[in-house]
Amino acid sequence: MRAFLPIFFSGLLLSSLAEVAARAEEKPRAAPDFKKDVLPVFEEKCIRCHGAKRRGGKLDMRTLSALLEGGDTGPALKPGNAKKSLLIELIHYKEMPPKKEEPFITPTELEMLRHWINTMQGKT
Numbered sequence: 001m002r003a004f005l006p007i008f009f010s011g012l013l014l015s016s017l018a019e020v021a022a023r024a025e026e027k028p029r030a031a032p033d034f035k036k037d038v039l040p041v042f043e044e045k046c047i048r049c050h051g052a053k054r055r056g057g058k059l060d061m062r063t064l065s066a067l068l069e070g071g072d073t074g075p076a077l078k079p080g081n082a083k084k085s086l087l088i089e090l091i092h093y094k095e096m097p098p099k100k101e102e103p104f105i106t107p108t109e110l111e112m113l114r115h116w117i118n119t120m121q122g123k124t
């Protein structure tokens with residue numbers, strides 16, 4: 001009987017660790033904010049071609065309303081649905097920024113942008 005005790009306890013420990021990990025994942029992440037989180041990325045990597053001077057595809061990325069209005073192809077994003085958002089699609093397939101135009105969007109930034117759009121509600 002005694003020999004089994006350590007095994008029993010290490011099993012308990014592992015299952016409680018797993019529980020803690022699961023709970024940490026469930027914790028809702030704060031929704032990114034356009035001005036604070038998103039705009040700095042766009043300013044660094046997009047707005048020189050999508051702002052005051054140049055407007056590739058007629059898209060202005062300086063404000064949320066301009067993004068919702070969109071460019072030649074229509075709205076740049078669909079609130080609540082990153083998968084159907086043009087700008088996410090273009091970044092994902094490395095169409096934007098155009099090839100050879102650095103800096104690119106990092107995977108962390110793309111994840112943040114997806115999260116930003118997915119948590120956006122009622123702004124259409």
Ligand code: HEC
Pocket residue numbers: 042045046047048049050055056057058059070071072073074076086087090091096097098101105
């Ligand atoms: C070097 C200039 C340049 C940079 C940097 C750039 N774009 Fe573009 N973008 C363009 C041009 C030009 C077009 C028009 C389509 C084309 O010619 O490919 C365009 C088109 C688009 C469109 C489609 C507009 C429409 O309605 O047709 C989206 C969305 C877009 N860009 C998003 C972005 C995002 C997001 C970034 C930053 C990660 C970015 N772009 C960076 C030049 C640029």
